[in-house]
Amino acid sequence: MLRLSVSLLKATLESAADGILAVDLERRIVLFNRRFTEIFLLTDEALARRDDAYALDCVRDLMRDPDAFRSRIEEIYRHPDASSFDVFELKDGRLIECYSLPQHLAGVVVGRVWSHRDVTARVRAVQQRDQLLQEERRARADAEEALRLRDEFVAIASHELRTPLTSLQLVMQGLERRLAPGLDIEQARAAVARCNRQIRRLADLVDALLDVSRIQAGKLELQPSEVDLGAVVRDAAAQLADQLAQAGSELIVHAEGPVVGRWDSDRLEQVVTNLLTNAIKFGGGRPIEIVIASDGRTARLSMTDHGIGIDRGAQSKLFERFKRGVSAKHYGGLGLGLYIARVFVEAHGGRVHVKSELGQGSTFTVELPLSQAAPPPS
Ligand SMILES: Nc1ncnc2c1ncn2[C@@H]1O[C@H](COP(=O)(O)OP(=O)(O)OP(=O)(O)O)[C@@H](O)[C@H]1O
Ligand SMILES: [Mg+2]
Incomplete structure (x- = not known):
């Protein structure tokens, strides 16, 4: 009878899906x-010693x-009457659920039974x-924000x-x-x-x-030729002479000499125009x-105004589509000028950035490689 019980226990133990370990006091x-x-x-061999402390040393690495694991196990052993439940992470990425119960004999605690389950797949799936x-x-929040911006843009554009x-x-x-x-x-x-x-x-x-x-459809094509940046600035300024005069802003241009590069002059004039209309x-x-x-x-064009300036928090967003740092009520505009300027500059392999203090004015700087190498953005 006893042999039957022992064989049944052994069979049960071996057929269990969990790793079982029993330890005495x-x-x-x-x-x-x-x-x-x-x-x-x-x-x-590691288990032949039947020594739990030695087995723990073997699994430590x-x-x-390892330290948190060891101190948690010691803490469990300090409370022979209590059950425990933990999930330990192994260096190889596995997660082992570890459950233990005190073993009783005639109402007295004589040891502890541990059961271990590999729950990596389940936890990783969750x-x-x-x-x-x-x-x-x-993604949904982004899509909703894009829709909101588009609706707002349609309203502003219509106005x-x-x-x-x-x-x-x-x-x-x-x-x-x-x-x-x-x-x-x-x-x-x-x-x-x-x-x-009008x-x-x-x-x-x-x-x-x-x-x-055109930018959204990926159809931006540059037509580069030898261009003098100073001439581009003069052309843009001539187009905006009325607006400059109306605003009462004097335009001062410093250029040591011609700065010639291979650029798309129309697109570059648009960049200068967009920056200058903002400065005005x-x-x-x-x-x-x-x-x-x-x-x-590298050619460098910087444009400084001494106007309302831009809040620090808003500065990085201004070069995105539809983004504005001022209310539509006070200043007209679509919120597209800087976005278009940035895309045109980047299409030339350059970059544009801003330095500004609220209430102190702003400096926008455009940097362009003299020989345009970068392809237009996708
Ligand atoms: N020189 C500047 N000084 C202060 N704020 C500026 C300046 N340039 C741009 N901004 C801020 O950046 C925002 C975005 O500029 P952007 O040129 O893209 O749009 P917009 O001027 O409002 O409209 P659009 O140029 O399409 O007519 C502006 O609404 C404004 O808040
Ligand atoms: Mg603008």
Whole structure:
């Protein structure tokens, strides 16, 4: 009968999916199964001593945090009456769930039985699911933010397009009324100039929208030729002479000599125009300085205004699509100028950055390799 019980116990032990270890109060190993040795990569020799402390020394180096493992085991042994539950991580990435119960004989504790289970696959699956869930949540939040920005942009763009249209309508209606009784030529000339300004504004807005859709479609192609950066700045400044005069900002350009590189002059003029319209718009009517220089490899254009400046936190976002640092109520604009400027500069293998203090003004710097090497961004 006893032999039958022992054989049944042995069979049960060996068929268990968990690694089992029984230890008496002197910390002698009373019993273990094959699975236990497999989990902790223990040899028969290591267990032949039947010494739990020695077995613990053998597994020590397997553990991710050997000291924490050892002190936790000692703490469990200090409370012979208590059960325990832990998950230990091994250096090879496995996670072992470790459960122990005091062994009683006639109501007295005579040792402890440990059972160990490799739960790596289960835990990793849960971790993976959590990570996927988090990524999905983040992607959804990003998509919602993109949608919100787009909706806001459509509203701003419609308003921006509507404003010059309304001005145009008013000037044209005024002209129409005055046509009948015989029109004063000077008044007509002024009205046509006003119309042209609004038409130019409309064309600029539509160009910006076209540029963005071209960039988004990956259809930005540069047409490089020998270009003098100083000439580009002069052309952009001439186009904006009216706006400069209206704002009362003086433009001072410093250039030691020609800075010539292989660039797309139209795109570069757009970059300078976008920076300069900002300097005019946010420059508070104070002087604007442009410095052009070259170190033989890189051309550098920096534009400084002494206007409202930009909050530190907002600075890194300004070069993204639709991002603005001011409210639409106070300043017009689509929030596209700096984004387009950055993409154009990067398409030339260059970079653009800003230094600014709130209330003190801003300096935008464009750096361009003299010979354009980088391909347009994808
Ligand atoms: N020189 C500057 N001084 C202060 N703030 C600036 C300056 N340049 C840009 N900013 C800030 O950066 C934001 C983004 O500029 P960006 O040129 O991209 O857009 P915008 O001028 O608002 O509109 P758009 O140029 O499309 O008409 C601006 O709304 C403004 O908050
Ligand atoms: Mg702008």
